[in-house]
Amino acid sequence: MQLTGKHVAILGGGRSGRAAALLAVREGARVSVWDAAGAGGLADMPAGVEIHFDVTEEVGGEVVSDVLVLSPGIDSYGSYVAAFARHAGEVIGEVEFAARFYQGKIIGITGTNGKTTTTELVARVLAHAGLGGTPCGNYGTPFCEVVLQANAPAVVSLELSSFQLETVDQFHPEVAIWLNFAPDHMDRYASVDAYRAAKLRIFGRQCASDTAVVRGGEDLPVLSARVVTFSTTDPEADWFSNGHIICHAGETWIDMDHDTGLRGLHNAENLMAALAACQALGIGASVMREALNGYAPPPHRCELIRTLDGVEYLNDSKATNLHALESALRSQTRPVVLIAGGKEKGLDYASVLPMLREKALATVTFGQIARPLAALFSEAVSSESVSTLADALAAARSLAPPGSTILLSPGTSSFDQFSGYEQRGNSFRDLVHQLR
DSSP: OOOTTOEEEOOSSSSHHHHHHHHHHHHTTTEEESSSSSSGGGGGGOOOOOEEEEEOOOHHOOBBBBBBOOOTSOOOTHHHHHHHHHTTEEEEEEEHHHHTTSSSSSEEEESSSHHHHHHHHHHHHHHHHSSOEEEEESBBHHHHHHSSSTTSSSEEEEEHHHHTTTTTTTOOOOOEEOOOOOOOOOOOOOHHHHHHHHHGGGGGTTTSSEEEEEEOOOOOOOOOSEEEEEEEEESSSSSSESSEEEETTTEEEEEEEOOOOOSSHHHHHHHHHHHHHHHHHHOOHHHHHHHHOOOOOOOTSSSEEEEEEEEEEEOOTTTTTTHHHHHHHHHHHHEEEEEEEEEEEOOOOGGGHHHHHEEEEEEEEETTTHHHHHHHHHSSSEEEOOOHHHHHHHHHHHHTTEEEEEEESSOOTTTTTTSSSHHHHHHHHHHHHHHO
């Protein structure tokens, strides 16, 4: 991609936008950054970059650019982007922009759930193998920042959301991981098919020499790449786990309970996907085992906070959609009192009812969707609604006998009461530690 003398307009002035601006400057472009926020959100921009803040659609419609680069999170289908795209030669996202200047290999990871844990697992193996180690993309470092490093890694572990995949074109991962798929972000996409189509773009440029690591049983089109499957239900998959032992080609590779801090079927899937992806790049079994020894999952993902009076308290605030909620419930071996709720995202929670009947003693709902969610869940188990997370914890504690688990697994986003799932999870952790 030749940018010398061309105008690159960056839409969004956050960390990813700044990294894209730095990369465009390095490549000789004339660079401008445009943001609907005030000047305070555009700090530390590179010298020589034009900065425009408080930008409206009307202003955007007059901007002429050779390349328009969208920061992650900006709705590429919205009228704001459409205005800037009117006089743009090409519209791409930050990931696509970075990939055009990256000389190494890419392990791309997508799925409705499990992306971050899998990205960390892959990055850990790559670092141990001397090939890289910086998780990037939707989690960790913006991809453009990685490309700008003096000694960029030979391989990157790149988490990819549907938002980022909407705007890829020439993006070509040597290994593409498809963890799972379930409806999500229905407040952004017109249909489930539109959401699925965005995610499927991860396979768009793959060829026969590449590898697609996919969860067994997923409804996917015929892929050009070599397909490697993993499963917790089908022993005939290339990789199989019962939630404790990881097996491949008839051999036991990893004992999760002994060798790692990962627990549950959903984490077995994440681990198998990471192992299969790294094996596809020629990394040996012994290197992977050493790299993953003692690994513990990130916070907010079925994180055990404490056991009090015989009751376990699990923080699964990262569960911002139904598939994550169902996976968390499915992985539990003790009776559950579920705490769920948050922002209305237009999701149909009826699919959770069978798992509630199987796993839950009761549910407590909170937040914007508390009342309708409690009404629905009451078809399966005893349910009550409250206003806040603190109220939900108090109610759940009164319902949980010794030997049970209180599980915060909201099943939706947190933006009705919190700044993000991290703040929600941290608040839950603090509340649990205050219990006496």
